[in-house]
Amino acid sequence: MFRSPQKPFIAPSRNESFADMIWRKRAASASYADHAVEELSGECPEGLHMEPIIKTVNLTKSYGKSRGIEDVNLSVNRGDIFGFLGPNGAGKSTTIRTLLDFIRPTSGSASIFGLDCQKDSVQIKKRIGYIPGDFGLYGNMSGWKFLEYFGKVRGGYDAEDARAYAARLDIRLDRKMKEYSRGMRQKVAIIQAFMNNPDLIIMDEPTNGLDPLVQQTFMDMIREKAAEGTTIFMSSHVLSDVEKVCNRVAIIKGGRIATEEKVEDLRKKAGNVVRVKFAEEVDPAAFAMPGVSPVRQNGYLKMTVTDNMESVLGEISRHKVADISIHQMTLEEIFMHYYEGGK
Ligand SMILES: Nc1ncnc2c1ncn2[C@@H]1O[C@H](COP(=O)(O)OP(=O)(O)OP(=O)(O)O)[C@@H](O)[C@H]1O
Numbered sequence: 149m150f151r152s153p154q155k156p157f158i159a160p161s162r163n164e165s166f167a168d169m170i171w172r173k174r175a176a177s178a179s180y181a182d183h184a185v186e187e188l189s190g191e192c193p194e195g196l197h198m199e200p201i202i203k204t205v206n207l208t209k210s211y212g213k214s215r216g217i218e219d220v221n222l223s224v225n226r227g228d229i230f231g232f233l234g235p236n237g238a239g240k241s242t243t244i245r246t247l248l249d250f251i252r253p254t255s256g257s258a259s260i261f262g263l264d265c266q267k268d269s270v271q272i273k274k275r276i277g278y279i280p281g282d283f284g285l286y287g288n289m290s291g292w293k294f295l296e297y298f299g300k301v302r303g304g305y306d307a308e309d310a311r312a313y314a315a316r317l318d319i320r321l322d323r324k325m326k327e328y329s330r331g332m333r334q335k336v337a338i339i340q341a342f343m344n345n346p347d348l349i350i351m352d353e354p355t356n357g358l359d360p361l362v363q364q365t366f367m368d369m370i371r372e373k374a375a376e377g378t379t380i381f382m383s384s385h386v387l388s389d390v391e392k393v394c395n396r397v398a399i400i401k402g403g404r405i406a407t408e409e410k411v412e413d414l415r416k417k418a419g420n421v422v423r424v425k426f427a428e429e430v431d432p433a434a435f436a437m438p439g440v441s442p443v444r445q446n447g448y449l450k451m452t453v454t455d456n457m458e459s460v461l462g463e464i465s466r467h468k469v470a471d472i473s474i475h476q477m478t479l480e481e482i483f484m485h486y487y488e489g490g491k
Pocket of ligand 1: 211216217234235237238241243385
């Protein structure tokens with residue numbers, strides 16, 4: 149397993165948040181104790197994971213007539229693997245580009261590491277790794293030259309780390325960027341973002357173009373980085389990616405945040421999906437009650453039920469049933485519920 153020479157790799161346990169694990173391991177590790185004391189300045193451990201790494205307050209970007217983002221409030225904590233989800237055109241890239249000061253907000257504010265994203269953007273960028281949607285430029289540079297170039301711009305990188313990541317992602321770095329396929333360019337972009345031990349990695353749709361095997365390796369790399377103390381912020385509309393690695397998510401829809409929660413809390417609040425096939429004609433309106441959204445689907449009535457389960461079962465029992473199943477909503481079903489406008 150790949151390990152950064154500077155920081156120990158510590159696997160997270162299943163029931164522990166990454167932030168809590170980082171604190172536990174840092175506190176237990178002599179090599180991190182001084183660092184932790186410096187950071188905490190005498191505050192309690194809870195202070196460590198309450199201090200946001202990324203914070204936006206009513207962040208708004210309007211592109212003239214077209215909507216960008218409106219009143220986006222986000223808070224990403226140290227050690228989070230934060231998934232930023234939303235359908236096409238929801239405002240994910242606009243938020244990320246504003247955080248990185250590639251575009252200026254119309255109103256509101258954004259900070260990273262407590263520094264202002266506009267005024268202190270140079271200082272901030274030295275401490276972060278960034279994977280954009282696609283690297284289209286730098287065609288004649290070899291992969292290696294490209295990494296050297298970005299390493300120098302950021303003021304230092306670990307060449308050994310870069311080589312180790314390249315081996316792990318199975319990519320040769322002696323070819324020109326313009327000769328790489330989409331997926332190969334994405335691998336170089338990943339190495340570029342991970343190689344200088346950043347405090348924060350921001351990624352815009354990072355699994356685009358990666359085959360399933362490489363995606364698996366990449367997910368391992370994300371978990372390892374987070375276990376070393378790096379905060380991860382990734383946009384995606386691949387729900388399974390988020391389900392695999394993220395401990396917190398925000399869902400953006402129509403330029404506004406629909407929800408921001410711990411993944412485990414989202415699951416707890418999720419409710420159930422009831423699929424029932426009646427042996428007689430039943431009007432879905434019979435199930436129109438708070439917390440229940442019935443839709444017809446292939447001869448079945450499918451209901452997401454977040455409240456009034458007893459009444460739903462009571463109503464079902466009044467009819468002749470041919471088939472029925474009830475399961476807890478999967479994360480994918482929860483996301484679709486939000487994407488489609490449910491709360
Ligand atoms: N340069 C621009 N000029 C005008 N409108 C823009 C511009 N960039 C984005 N928008 C608009 O802002 C909104 C948010 O777009 P954005 O690219 O942030 O969405 P996204 O969530 O990243 O989408 P996708 O998943 O498709 O990449 C959309 O309505 C889009 O049309």
